Amino acid sequence: MHDCKNELRSVDLKATPARLALLSVLEETEKPLDTSMIIDSLQKEGVDVDEATVFRIINLLHQKGIVKQVQLREGKFRYEHAGKAEHHHLYCEACGAIEDISDCNIQRLEKEIREKKQFLVKSHSLEFFGICPACRRLERQRLAGR
Amino acid sequence: MHDCKNELRSVDLKATPARLALLSVLEETEKPLDTSMIIDSLQKEGVDVDEATVFRIINLLHQKGIVKQVQLREGKFRYEHAGKAEHHHLYCEACGAIEDISDCNIQRLEKEIREKKQFLVKSHSLEFFGICPACRRLERQRLAGR
DNA sequence: GAGGATATGCAAGCAACTCGCATTTGTCAA
DNA sequence: TTGACAAATGCGAGTTGCTTGCATATCCTC
Numbered sequence: 001m002h003d004c005k006n007e008l009r010s011v012d013l014k015a016t017p018a019r020l021a022l023l024s025v026l027e028e029t030e031k032p033l034d035t036s037m038i039i040d041s042l043q044k045e046g047v048d049v050d051e052a053t054v055f056r057i058i059n060l061l062h063q064k065g066i067v068k069q070v071q072l073r074e075g076k077f078r079y080e081h082a083g084k085a086e087h088h089h090l091y092c093e094a095c096g097a098i099e100d101i102s103d104c105n106i107q108r109l110e111k112e113i114r115e116k117k118q119f120l121v122k123s124h125s126l127e128f129f130g131i132c133p134a135c136r137r138l139e140r141q142r143l144a145g146r
Numbered sequence: 147m148h149d150c151k152n153e154l155r156s157v158d159l160k161a162t163p164a165r166l167a168l169l170s171v172l173e174e175t176e177k178p179l180d181t182s183m184i185i186d187s188l189q190k191e192g193v194d195v196d197e198a199t200v201f202r203i204i205n206l207l208h209q210k211g212i213v214k215q216v217q218l219r220e221g222k223f224r225y226e227h228a229g230k231a232e233h234h235h236l237y238c239e240a241c242g243a244i245e246d247i248s249d250c251n252i253q254r255l256e257k258e259i260r261e262k263k264q265f266l267v268k269s270h271s272l273e274f275f276g277i278c279p280a281c282r283r284l285e286r287q288r289l290a291g292r
Numbered sequence: 293g294a295g296g297a298t299a300t301g302c303a304a305g306c307a308a309c310t311c312g313c314a315t316t317t318g319t320c321a322a
Numbered sequence: 323t324t325g326a327c328a329a330a331t332g333c334g335a336g337t338t339g340c341t342t343g344c345a346t347a348t349c350c351t352c
Contacts, residue, residue, distance in 0.1 A: 076340090132266075
Protein backbone atom coordinates (compact mmCIF):
# COMPACT_ATOMS: atom_id res chain seq x y z
CA MET A 1 0.00 0.00 0.00
CA HIS A 2 3.01 2.22 0.06
CA ASP A 3 4.75 1.51 -3.20
CA CYS A 4 1.36 1.45 -4.92
CA LYS A 5 1.89 5.17 -5.24
CA ASN A 6 5.19 4.69 -7.03
CA GLU A 7 3.71 1.99 -9.19
CA LEU A 8 1.03 4.39 -10.41
CA ARG A 9 3.46 7.23 -10.88
CA SER A 10 5.78 5.03 -12.89
CA VAL A 11 3.10 4.71 -15.58
CA ASP A 12 1.98 8.35 -15.45
CA LEU A 13 -1.21 7.82 -13.51
CA LYS A 14 -2.37 10.10 -10.72
CA ALA A 15 -2.36 8.43 -7.32
CA THR A 16 -5.98 8.86 -6.28
CA PRO A 17 -7.50 7.13 -3.22
CA ALA A 18 -9.64 4.89 -5.45
CA ARG A 19 -6.66 3.72 -7.50
CA LEU A 20 -4.44 3.17 -4.47
CA ALA A 21 -7.10 1.14 -2.68
CA LEU A 22 -7.94 -0.92 -5.77
CA LEU A 23 -4.31 -1.69 -6.44
CA SER A 24 -3.67 -2.75 -2.85
CA VAL A 25 -6.73 -5.03 -2.95
CA LEU A 26 -5.32 -6.78 -6.01
CA GLU A 27 -1.89 -7.05 -4.44
CA GLU A 28 -3.24 -8.54 -1.23
CA THR A 29 -5.52 -11.09 -2.88
CA GLU A 30 -4.06 -14.28 -4.21
CA LYS A 31 -6.98 -15.27 -6.48
CA PRO A 32 -8.07 -13.36 -9.57
CA LEU A 33 -11.06 -11.08 -8.80
CA ASP A 34 -13.92 -9.81 -10.93
CA THR A 35 -15.17 -6.24 -10.64
CA SER A 36 -17.95 -6.93 -8.16
CA MET A 37 -15.50 -8.74 -5.88
CA ILE A 38 -13.20 -5.76 -6.16
CA ILE A 39 -16.02 -3.39 -5.23
CA ASP A 40 -16.92 -5.56 -2.23
CA SER A 41 -13.33 -5.59 -1.01
CA LEU A 42 -13.07 -1.85 -1.40
CA GLN A 43 -16.25 -1.32 0.60
CA LYS A 44 -14.93 -3.52 3.40
CA GLU A 45 -11.98 -1.17 3.62
CA GLY A 46 -14.35 1.77 3.77
CA VAL A 47 -13.60 2.94 0.24
CA ASP A 48 -16.73 3.56 -1.83
CA VAL A 49 -16.02 3.62 -5.56
CA ASP A 50 -18.53 3.81 -8.38
CA GLU A 51 -18.82 0.79 -10.68
CA ALA A 52 -17.98 2.83 -13.77
CA THR A 53 -14.86 4.13 -12.08
CA VAL A 54 -13.72 0.63 -11.19
CA PHE A 55 -14.02 -0.38 -14.83
CA ARG A 56 -12.12 2.72 -15.91
CA ILE A 57 -9.33 2.11 -13.41
CA ILE A 58 -9.08 -1.59 -14.23
CA ASN A 59 -8.91 -0.88 -17.96
CA LEU A 60 -6.18 1.69 -17.44
CA LEU A 61 -4.15 -0.66 -15.25
CA HIS A 62 -4.61 -3.42 -17.79
CA GLN A 63 -3.46 -1.33 -20.70
CA LYS A 64 -0.46 -0.15 -18.66
CA GLY A 65 0.38 -3.78 -17.99
CA ILE A 66 -0.09 -3.61 -14.22
CA VAL A 67 -2.93 -6.12 -14.10
CA LYS A 68 -3.68 -9.23 -16.17
CA GLN A 69 -7.05 -10.37 -17.48
CA VAL A 70 -8.16 -13.89 -16.61
CA GLN A 71 -11.08 -15.64 -18.30
CA LEU A 72 -12.67 -18.69 -16.72
CA ARG A 73 -15.78 -19.31 -18.89
CA GLU A 74 -17.85 -17.16 -16.56
CA GLY A 75 -18.93 -14.59 -19.11
CA LYS A 76 -16.86 -11.88 -17.45
CA PHE A 77 -13.27 -10.99 -16.72
CA ARG A 78 -11.25 -11.44 -13.60
CA TYR A 79 -8.08 -9.53 -12.88
CA GLU A 80 -4.89 -10.19 -10.99
CA HIS A 81 -1.77 -8.21 -10.30
CA ALA A 82 0.79 -8.71 -13.06
CA GLY A 83 3.69 -8.73 -10.64
CA LYS A 84 3.21 -12.41 -9.83
CA ALA A 85 5.30 -15.18 -11.29
CA GLU A 86 4.03 -16.74 -14.52
CA HIS A 87 1.26 -19.17 -13.64
CA HIS A 88 -2.04 -20.60 -14.83
CA HIS A 89 -5.25 -21.77 -13.20
CA LEU A 90 -7.15 -24.88 -12.24
CA TYR A 91 -10.83 -23.98 -12.18
CA CYS A 92 -13.35 -26.33 -10.55
CA GLU A 93 -16.56 -26.36 -12.55
CA ALA A 94 -18.52 -27.60 -9.54
CA CYS A 95 -17.58 -25.21 -6.73
CA GLY A 96 -15.68 -22.46 -8.54
CA ALA A 97 -12.47 -23.00 -6.60
CA ILE A 98 -9.35 -21.66 -8.27
CA GLU A 99 -5.86 -23.00 -7.78
CA ASP A 100 -2.64 -21.80 -9.33
CA ILE A 101 -0.25 -24.01 -11.26
CA SER A 102 3.16 -22.84 -12.25
CA ASP A 103 5.05 -25.80 -13.66
CA CYS A 104 4.59 -25.65 -17.39
CA ASN A 105 6.89 -24.70 -20.19
CA ILE A 106 4.75 -22.80 -22.61
CA GLN A 107 7.78 -20.62 -23.21
CA ARG A 108 9.26 -23.19 -25.55
CA LEU A 109 6.03 -23.33 -27.50
CA GLU A 110 5.85 -19.54 -27.74
CA LYS A 111 9.37 -19.47 -29.10
CA GLU A 112 8.50 -22.04 -31.74
CA ILE A 113 5.44 -20.08 -32.79
CA ARG A 114 7.46 -16.91 -33.10
CA GLU A 115 10.12 -18.59 -35.20
CA LYS A 116 8.01 -20.81 -37.41
CA LYS A 117 4.93 -18.65 -37.88
CA GLN A 118 6.42 -15.15 -37.53
CA PHE A 119 3.53 -14.51 -35.14
CA LEU A 120 4.67 -12.14 -32.38
CA VAL A 121 3.30 -13.70 -29.20
CA LYS A 122 2.62 -11.01 -26.60
CA SER A 123 0.74 -13.12 -24.09
CA HIS A 124 -1.30 -16.28 -23.72
CA SER A 125 -3.86 -17.88 -21.49
CA LEU A 126 -3.97 -21.46 -20.33
CA GLU A 127 -6.74 -22.60 -18.04
CA PHE A 128 -7.72 -26.10 -17.01
CA PHE A 129 -11.34 -26.88 -16.22
CA GLY A 130 -12.60 -29.84 -14.27
CA ILE A 131 -13.50 -31.08 -10.82
CA CYS A 132 -11.36 -30.42 -7.76
CA PRO A 133 -10.46 -33.12 -5.21
CA ALA A 134 -12.95 -31.84 -2.62
CA CYS A 135 -15.85 -31.95 -5.08
CA ARG A 136 -14.84 -35.41 -6.30
CA ARG A 137 -14.94 -36.62 -2.72
CA LEU A 138 -18.39 -35.10 -2.18
CA GLU A 139 -19.65 -36.74 -5.34
CA ARG A 140 -18.35 -40.13 -4.25
CA GLN A 141 -20.06 -39.76 -0.88
CA ARG A 142 -23.31 -38.75 -2.54
CA LEU A 143 -23.22 -41.87 -4.71
CA ALA A 144 -22.28 -44.18 -1.83
CA GLY A 145 -24.98 -42.80 0.46
CA ARG A 146 -27.95 -43.99 -1.56
CA MET B 147 -26.00 -31.71 -43.44
CA HIS B 148 -27.08 -35.31 -43.57
CA ASP B 149 -25.49 -36.87 -40.55
CA CYS B 150 -26.29 -33.73 -38.58
CA LYS B 151 -29.62 -35.42 -38.03
CA ASN B 152 -27.98 -38.48 -36.54
CA GLU B 153 -25.67 -36.34 -34.48
CA LEU B 154 -28.66 -34.61 -32.87
CA ARG B 155 -30.55 -37.87 -32.40
CA SER B 156 -27.56 -39.46 -30.74
CA VAL B 157 -27.83 -36.96 -27.89
CA ASP B 158 -31.65 -37.03 -27.66
CA LEU B 159 -32.31 -33.73 -29.37
CA LYS B 160 -35.09 -33.21 -31.89
CA ALA B 161 -33.85 -32.53 -35.39
CA THR B 162 -35.46 -29.16 -36.10
CA PRO B 163 -34.58 -27.03 -39.14
CA ALA B 164 -32.91 -24.41 -36.94
CA ARG B 165 -30.68 -26.97 -35.24
CA LEU B 166 -29.76 -28.74 -38.44
CA ALA B 167 -28.84 -25.48 -40.16
CA LEU B 168 -26.86 -24.20 -37.18
CA LEU B 169 -24.94 -27.43 -36.86
CA SER B 170 -24.06 -27.51 -40.54
CA VAL B 171 -22.86 -23.90 -40.37
CA LEU B 172 -20.47 -24.84 -37.56
CA GLU B 173 -19.30 -27.91 -39.41
CA GLU B 174 -18.60 -26.00 -42.60
CA THR B 175 -16.74 -23.13 -40.96
CA GLU B 176 -13.13 -23.57 -39.96
CA LYS B 177 -12.89 -20.60 -37.55
CA PRO B 178 -14.77 -20.34 -34.25
CA LEU B 179 -17.90 -18.19 -34.63
CA ASP B 180 -19.82 -16.00 -32.21
CA THR B 181 -23.61 -15.91 -32.15
CA SER B 182 -24.04 -12.94 -34.45
CA MET B 183 -21.77 -14.57 -37.03
CA ILE B 184 -23.86 -17.71 -36.73
CA ILE B 185 -27.07 -15.73 -37.26
CA ASP B 186 -25.57 -14.04 -40.32
CA SER B 187 -24.54 -17.37 -41.82
CA LEU B 188 -27.97 -18.82 -41.18
CA GLN B 189 -29.63 -15.87 -42.89
CA LYS B 190 -27.40 -16.29 -45.94
CA GLU B 191 -28.73 -19.82 -46.21
CA GLY B 192 -32.27 -18.49 -45.95
CA VAL B 193 -32.81 -19.74 -42.42
CA ASP B 194 -34.20 -17.10 -40.07
CA VAL B 195 -33.67 -17.98 -36.43
CA ASP B 196 -34.38 -15.81 -33.42
CA GLU B 197 -31.40 -14.68 -31.33
CA ALA B 198 -32.78 -16.27 -28.16
CA THR B 199 -33.20 -19.55 -29.98
CA VAL B 200 -29.61 -19.49 -31.22
CA PHE B 201 -28.41 -19.07 -27.65
CA ARG B 202 -30.64 -21.91 -26.50
CA ILE B 203 -29.43 -24.24 -29.24
CA ILE B 204 -25.78 -23.36 -28.71
CA ASN B 205 -26.06 -23.94 -24.98
CA LEU B 206 -27.68 -27.31 -25.53
CA LEU B 207 -25.04 -28.37 -28.04
CA HIS B 208 -22.34 -27.20 -25.68
CA GLN B 209 -23.69 -29.12 -22.73
CA LYS B 210 -24.07 -32.21 -24.89
CA GLY B 211 -20.43 -31.84 -25.90
CA ILE B 212 -21.10 -31.24 -29.60
CA VAL B 213 -19.61 -27.75 -29.67
CA LYS B 214 -16.72 -26.17 -27.78
CA GLN B 215 -16.57 -22.70 -26.29
CA VAL B 216 -13.65 -20.50 -27.31
CA GLN B 217 -12.75 -17.28 -25.49
CA LEU B 218 -10.49 -14.71 -27.14
CA ARG B 219 -10.68 -11.73 -24.77
CA GLU B 220 -13.56 -10.30 -26.78
CA GLY B 221 -16.10 -10.24 -23.96
CA LYS B 222 -18.17 -12.94 -25.60
CA PHE B 223 -17.96 -16.57 -26.57
CA ARG B 224 -17.19 -18.17 -29.87
CA TYR B 225 -18.09 -21.73 -30.72
CA GLU B 226 -16.65 -24.44 -32.89
CA HIS B 227 -17.63 -27.99 -33.69
CA ALA B 228 -16.10 -30.39 -31.18
CA GLY B 229 -15.41 -32.99 -33.84
CA LYS B 230 -12.16 -31.34 -34.87
CA ALA B 231 -8.75 -32.52 -33.79
CA GLU B 232 -7.37 -31.01 -30.60
CA HIS B 233 -6.00 -27.58 -31.39
CA HIS B 234 -5.58 -24.06 -30.03
CA HIS B 235 -5.59 -20.57 -31.46
CA LEU B 236 -3.32 -17.73 -32.46
CA TYR B 237 -5.32 -14.52 -32.16
CA CYS B 238 -4.01 -11.30 -33.70
CA GLU B 239 -4.81 -8.36 -31.44
CA ALA B 240 -4.50 -5.93 -34.34
CA CYS B 241 -6.72 -7.40 -37.07
CA GLY B 242 -8.55 -10.17 -35.27
CA ALA B 243 -7.23 -12.94 -37.50
CA ILE B 244 -7.39 -16.41 -36.03
CA GLU B 245 -5.09 -19.27 -36.87
CA ASP B 246 -5.08 -22.77 -35.53
CA ILE B 247 -2.10 -24.47 -33.95
CA SER B 248 -2.05 -28.14 -33.22
CA ASP B 249 1.45 -29.07 -32.15
CA CYS B 250 1.50 -28.93 -28.41
CA ASN B 251 1.55 -31.56 -25.76
CA ILE B 252 -0.68 -30.30 -23.03
CA GLN B 253 -1.74 -33.90 -22.54
CA ARG B 254 1.36 -34.64 -20.52
CA LEU B 255 0.66 -31.66 -18.30
CA GLU B 256 -2.96 -32.70 -17.84
CA LYS B 257 -1.84 -36.13 -16.77
CA GLU B 258 0.56 -34.66 -14.23
CA ILE B 259 -2.16 -32.44 -12.80
CA ARG B 260 -4.51 -35.38 -12.46
CA GLU B 261 -1.91 -37.51 -10.71
CA LYS B 262 -0.27 -34.94 -8.47
CA LYS B 263 -3.22 -32.74 -7.60
CA GLN B 264 -6.09 -35.22 -7.88
CA PHE B 265 -7.81 -32.55 -9.95
CA LEU B 266 -9.95 -34.20 -12.66
CA VAL B 267 -9.17 -32.21 -15.79
CA LYS B 268 -12.14 -32.26 -18.15
CA SER B 269 -10.97 -29.64 -20.61
CA HIS B 270 -8.63 -26.69 -20.98
CA SER B 271 -8.11 -23.63 -23.09
CA LEU B 272 -4.86 -22.32 -24.46
CA GLU B 273 -4.84 -19.19 -26.56
CA PHE B 274 -1.92 -17.09 -27.74
CA PHE B 275 -2.37 -13.38 -28.25
CA GLY B 276 -0.14 -11.12 -30.27
CA ILE B 277 0.47 -9.64 -33.71
CA CYS B 278 0.23 -11.69 -36.88
CA PRO B 279 2.85 -11.54 -39.69
CA ALA B 280 0.65 -9.41 -41.96
CA CYS B 281 0.07 -6.79 -39.28
CA ARG B 282 3.75 -6.75 -38.35
CA ARG B 283 4.56 -6.03 -41.99
CA LEU B 284 2.00 -3.21 -42.14
CA GLU B 285 3.44 -1.68 -39.00
CA ARG B 286 6.97 -1.79 -40.42
CA GLN B 287 5.76 -0.07 -43.60
CA ARG B 288 3.96 2.58 -41.60
CA LEU B 289 7.12 3.34 -39.64
CA ALA B 290 9.33 3.39 -42.75
CA GLY B 291 6.99 5.66 -44.68
CA ARG B 292 7.38 8.72 -42.50
C1' DG C 293 -2.60 28.13 -2.37
C1' DA C 294 -4.37 28.71 -7.25
C1' DG C 295 -4.99 26.92 -11.98
C1' DG C 296 -5.59 23.49 -15.16
C1' DA C 297 -5.58 18.88 -16.52
C1' DT C 298 -7.66 14.77 -15.10
C1' DA C 299 -10.57 11.57 -12.19
C1' DT C 300 -15.00 10.57 -10.38
C1' DG C 301 -20.09 10.01 -9.80
C1' DC C 302 -24.31 9.74 -11.81
C1' DA C 303 -27.42 8.46 -15.25
C1' DA C 304 -28.29 6.78 -19.59
C1' DG C 305 -27.04 3.42 -23.03
C1' DC C 306 -25.25 -0.85 -25.24
C1' DA C 307 -24.29 -5.69 -26.14
C1' DA C 308 -24.40 -10.42 -24.74
C1' DC C 309 -27.26 -13.37 -22.84
C1' DT C 310 -31.64 -15.24 -20.24
C1' DC C 311 -36.54 -16.09 -19.16
C1' DG C 312 -41.67 -16.49 -19.34
C1' DC C 313 -45.32 -17.45 -22.01
C1' DA C 314 -48.21 -18.27 -25.97
C1' DT C 315 -47.86 -20.68 -30.31
C1' DT C 316 -45.90 -23.99 -33.46
C1' DT C 317 -43.65 -28.20 -34.67
C1' DG C 318 -41.25 -32.78 -34.41
C1' DT C 319 -41.94 -37.47 -32.93
C1' DC C 320 -44.05 -41.60 -31.80
C1' DA C 321 -47.92 -44.62 -31.04
C1' DA C 322 -52.08 -46.11 -32.66
C1' DT D 323 -51.44 -41.38 -41.88
C1' DT D 324 -52.96 -39.09 -38.26
C1' DG D 325 -53.49 -37.22 -33.72
C1' DA D 326 -51.63 -36.05 -29.31
C1' DC D 327 -48.21 -34.43 -26.45
C1' DA D 328 -43.75 -33.15 -25.16
C1' DA D 329 -40.59 -30.09 -26.64
C1' DA D 330 -38.86 -26.12 -29.63
C1' DT D 331 -39.49 -21.43 -31.24
C1' DG D 332 -40.58 -16.41 -31.44
C1' DC D 333 -41.44 -12.46 -29.16
C1' DG D 334 -40.89 -9.24 -25.58
C1' DA D 335 -39.12 -7.95 -21.41
C1' DG D 336 -35.38 -8.37 -18.15
C1' DT D 337 -30.47 -9.00 -16.34
C1' DT D 338 -25.66 -8.34 -16.27
C1' DG D 339 -21.18 -6.75 -17.55
C1' DC D 340 -19.37 -2.93 -19.35
C1' DT D 341 -19.13 1.96 -21.69
C1' DT D 342 -19.98 6.92 -22.37
C1' DG D 343 -21.26 11.93 -21.73
C1' DC D 344 -21.31 15.45 -18.80
C1' DA D 345 -21.09 18.18 -14.62
C1' DT D 346 -18.50 18.31 -10.40
C1' DA D 347 -14.61 17.24 -7.53
C1' DT D 348 -9.73 16.22 -6.99
C1' DC D 349 -4.83 15.77 -7.72
C1' DC D 350 -0.48 17.80 -9.12
C1' DT D 351 2.63 21.62 -10.57
C1' DC D 352 4.12 26.00 -9.96
